[in-house]
Amino acid sequence: MASKPPFSRANTSGNSNCQWNGGIPCSPDRSRLAADVVVSAIDPRTLFGRLVAHPSTRQVLARMDRSPTALPPEVTHLGLAGEVPVLPVETVLHGDPLVVVRTNGTAPPGQAAWTILRRARRAGASAGDILDVLGSRGLDLRAHVVTRIDRSASQIVDETAGSPYGLAWSGTNTLYARAGTASPVEGLFCVGAAAHPGAGLPFVGLGAALAAQLIGPAERVRG
Ligand SMILES: Cc1cc2nc3c(=O)[nH]c(=O)nc-3n(C[C@H](O)[C@H](O)[C@H](O)COP(=O)(O)OP(=O)(O)OC[C@H]3O[C@@H](n4cnc5c(N)ncnc54)[C@H](O)[C@@H]3O)c2cc1C
Numbered sequence: 001m002a003s004k005p006p007f008s009r010a011n012t013s014g015n016s017n018c019q020w021n022g023g024i025p026c027s028p029d030r031s032r033l034a035a036d037v038v039v040s041a042i043d044p045r046t047l048f049g050r051l052v053a054h055p056s057t058r059q060v061l062a063r064m065d066r067s068p069t070a071l072p073p074e075v076t077h078l079g080l081a082g083e084v085p086v087l088p089v090e091t092v093l094h095g096d097p098l099v100v101v102r103t104n105g106t107a108p109p110g111q112a113a114w115t116i117l118r119r120a121r122r123a124g125a126s127a128g129d130i131l132d133v134l135g136s137r138g139l140d141l142r143a144h145v146v147t148r149i150d151r152s153a154s155q156i157v158d159e160t161a162g163s164p165y166g167l168a169w170s171g172t173n174t175l176y177a178r179a180g181t182a183s184p185v186e187g188l189f190c191v192g193a194a195a196h197p198g199a200g201l202p203f204v205g206l207g208a209a210l211a212a213q214l215i216g217p218a219e220r221v222r223g
Helices: 044-051 057-065 130-138 154-161 173-177 201-214
Strands: 025-028 033-036 038-040 074-081 090-093 100-106 111-119 143-151 188-192
Touching: 038 044, 038 201, 057 173, 111 130, 130 173, 143 154, 188 201
Parallel strands: 038 188
Antiparallel strands: 025 033, 074 111, 074 143, 090 100, 100 111
């Protein structure tokens, strides 16, 4: 049987300086919506640094600030035509930079859409055009490229206002640096790459499941 969630209103327990007020600023006019529960899927540093001012979130911010951000790989999307090599959905080309080739993009008939991820381990390993890097690894696509889009790591972080890879692993302390699912603000939960249990689709999904478990089932509405 559905039970009522243990929240009456997201609140800040008598903190007069708080900007939370049981609601969140909502675009585009920044008006506020009352809410029993809020699940935030944005970078907790943005949430607690800019959107929710609450003294007890300072510790969360301080812990996160000690951990560096994990940058995503550089990404190149390629539109290819002609006799393109046949590769499986994902091919990993080991070395520095590490290159991952994904071939399962959607393209018009007779063409192909590939995504190339490049991650350098040492400074300078990312120098040079990715098509040249691929050529030097035996995968020469230069004659097949009809269109391409390049996205640097910092562009991707800017686009999603936070790294989709969350916090860089720096030993077991990273486990405690990520924002917990239940935040110090009652009724406010954190999910996503920089929250527990971490980045990557399986972990982000697990974090969402944890939040759902903590919140509990919705009250059944009788018709
Ligand atoms: C190129 C690339 C390849 C990847 N490949 C894999 C893979 O093969 N397998 C895997 O498991 N993981 C992969 N990942 C990682 C995975 O995509 C991320 O870990 C996961 O998507 C993070 O989920 P998220 O919800 O935290 O963040 P996101 O998916 O980035 O979603 C956050 C959303 O919040 C929005 N947002 C941010 N700030 C605000 C704000 N203030 N107000 C409103 N909205 C806001 C952003 O616009 C964005 O839409 C890959 C990531 C990249 C970049």
